[in-house]
Amino acid sequence: MVFGGNTTCLQLESELIPELLIVDCGTGLRNLGNKLHASRSGNKGRIFITHPHWDHLQGFPFFKPFYDAESWFRVYLPPQDGAGCKEILQGHMSNTFFPVTIDMLEADMNCETFHPGKINFEGFSVDYMWAKHTVQTAMYKFEIGGKVIVFAPDNELPIDDEPSTKKFIADFQEFVANADVLIHDAQFNFKQHQKRQGWGHSCWENVIDKTKGLGIGKLLLTHHDPDSSDKYLAELDKRVKNEFGTEFEEISFVKEGQDMLLPIE
Ligand SMILES: [Zn+2]
Numbered sequence: 313m314v315f316g317g318n319t320t321c322l323q324l325e326s327e328l329i330p331e332l333l334i335v336d337c338g339t340g341l342r343n344l345g346n347k348l349h350a351s352r353s354g355n356k357g358r359i360f361i362t363h364p365h366w367d368h369l370q371g372f373p374f375f376k377p378f379y380d381a382e383s384w385f386r387v388y389l390p391p392q393d394g395a396g397c398k399e400i401l402q403g404h405m406s407n408t409f410f411p412v413t414i415d416m417l418e419a420d421m422n423c424e425t426f427h428p429g430k431i432n433f434e435g436f437s438v439d440y441m442w443a444k445h446t447v448q449t450a451m452y453k454f455e456i457g458g459k460v461i462v463f464a465p466d467n468e469l470p471i472d473d474e475p476s477t478k479k480f481i482a483d484f485q486e487f488v489a490n491a492d493v494l495i496h497d498a499q500f501n502f503k504q505h506q507k508r509q510g511w512g513h514s515c516w517e518n519v520i521d522k523t524k525g526l527g528i529g530k531l532l533l534t535h536h537d538p539d540s541s542d543k544y545l546a547e548l549d550k551r552v553k554n555e556f557g558t559e560f561e562e563i564s565f566v567k568e569g570q571d572m573l574l575p576i577e
């Protein structure tokens with residue numbers, strides 16, 4: 313109820329960007345769509361999806377602006393072993409799983425397979441590196457008016473000492489260094505992670521260990537384990553603030569509906 317019953321969905325807003333900018337389509341997308349639909353018709357936006365796991369797509373069919381003929385959306389997804397964005401979404405919304413297929417959505421829609429590399433749009437740019445996850449998953453880096461926001465909700469920072477791990481951590485650190493905001497996977501604690509290595513998620517202890525000292529402004533820990541209670545996460549939130557509050561401008565476990573203001577000088 314406090315730290316998030318909905319699955320992953322993030323909205324970025326800036327007066328520099330003329331369109332909606334949404335990242336991931338977990339169940340949180342439904343609330344966002346209801347809010348947008350109630351305030352206006354003809355929503356226009358770009359949606360970046362990190363990967364097609366259910367918890368990042370389940371809100372997609374329930375996004376009201378998709379059912380508005382005046383809306384316009386472009387959806388981006390990294391390639392999935394040869395399958396493109398349209399095929400993945402068509403599969404997700406095939407009539408075995410949902411009564412409305414993607415071609416029945418009324419908005420002007422286009423699904424684009426987004427290969428690694430930086431793209432510039434009006435008011436922002438987006439780049440990504442591959443996460444360590446169980447499918448091809450992006451860690452997106454957005455730059456808006458000189459502010460850098462990295463979004464990595466599903467990424468395993470391994471706890472072993474293999475040479476490939478060292479290389480991955482070095483590349484990751486280079487990618488996230490000096491970000492104003494890093495929103496990162498912290499599903500497990502260290503003890504849980506030891507039993508779940510290779511599941512594609514990180515433990516909060518290792519995320520802090522690998523990101524401190526890199527000039528990161530705010531570290532936001534997300535993708536909580538479904539079995540983590542509000543009480544448990546509130547205690548952890550307090551603990552990381554006490555122990556690591558000087559390492560970052562802000563460090564916290566992300567809450568449901570959390571807003572953050574990032575002034576552009
Ligand atoms: Zn995932």
Ligand SMILES: [Zn+2]
Nearest residue numbers: 365367368466
């Ligand atoms: Zn996930």
